[in-house]
Amino acid sequence: DFPYALAPAGAAVLAFAAVLTVLDGGILATAERVPVRAAWRGLFLRSFAPVAVHGLAGLMMAVLWRSPYGPLAALLVLLPMGVSCWVFAQYHRERAAHQATIRALVQAVDIKDRYTRGHSERVGRASVMIARELGMADERVESLRFAGILHDVGKLGVPTRLLRKDGPLTPQERRVIELHPEYGHEMVRGIGFLGEARAAILHHHERIDGSGYPYGLVGRQIPEFARVVAVADAFDAMTSTRSYRRGRPVEAALAELSRCAGAQFDPDMVAALQRALERHGWHPAVTSDTAGVPVPRQGASGVPTGPGAGAR
Structure with missing residues (x-):
């Protein structure tokens, strides 16, 4: 019953956002090798905002569903959610x-x-x-x-x-x-x-x-x-x-x-x-077709010494 449902709903939102943060940060740190000090930076707030908005919308639907106005009032909550989905698609x-x-x-x-x-x-x-x-x-x-x-x-x-x-x-x-x-x-x-x-x-x-x-x-x-x-x-x-x-x-x-x-x-x-x-690591690739084109000699420092060395 409202407003007693606010406390468990808030706890659920915090827990869900925390789990998302741990998983997203773990993927960044392990799969993409983002530095650990940066992997989780700002992730909780970015996870919390959308989860809180959808959680509030769900809570509103539940409260209205049990109100004297019944399911019809609860369906009105879907209108702003539909607009939100449209904006996201745009x-x-x-x-x-x-x-x-x-x-x-x-x-x-x-x-x-x-x-x-x-x-x-x-x-x-x-x-x-x-x-x-x-x-x-x-x-x-x-x-x-x-x-x-x-x-x-x-x-x-x-x-x-x-x-x-x-x-x-x-x-x-x-x-x-x-x-x-x-x-x-x-x-x-x-x-x-x-x-x-x-x-x-x-x-x-x-x-x-x-x-x-x-x-x-x-x-x-x-x-x-x-x-x-x-x-x-x-x-x-x-x-x-x-x-x-x-x-x-x-x-x-x-x-x-x-x-x-x-x-x-x-x-x-x-x-x-x-x-x-x-x-x-780094894996450079050939950036132009070298077929039939002589590659210039390089000096001891690695700087090209052949024709075209100073072109670019």
Whole structure:
């Protein structure tokens, strides 16, 4: 009887939310190898809210069912629940549309720049690994994944002949390519769901020491998402085998990132990537068709020395 049913109903909600939290956190920690300190962070509140809402609706139905108004009154509770289900379905349809938009943009970049086919997805994956290691909330992790995937979307505004040039770029050609972050930002500035990802697209070529582009930001002036994507981008670029050079081993790429930490890269992001790779490993793939294309020699440092070494 109401209100005496509130206490057992509240206890049931708390118990159910606690069980969900333990199970979800356990899956994240074991299956996805999310750090233990971050696996359960915020999970209870995210589980509690929907369970509490549905529990309250169920309790209202039970109370109204036993009231003088009978089952007809209880059925009225189904109306707001139906609206809630409709809103939830709309959210998932909108999310699917977002994913389709991103896939279309990435495919367009991959078609235009054959040298970096698959690079965008791997940068997104490496960015997520860093974000998980830093303990970012799930919403920010998803936004950061978008940032990694779309970081080079501005290349759609760069002449194809420059992206596919086999030899070194001239200073003028390099200045044209260095406009791609601004092109990308202009392309996505109206896509509201990207959130912080837009700043990463604009600033992922900034350097901690202020010598980057397009605005020469220094240190913490560079948005956090941009500092993450910069490390993920450089790591995949070094470890990927492309038609104009072989990829470096993961250990050599990490050593190079560590050497440049504090000048080009944020040391915290580099350290987070190192920890994540120790847990998950990395499996780079060939990103372009190398059939019939000679792979340039590499010097002792692993830097390509053959034709096209400085093209990108």
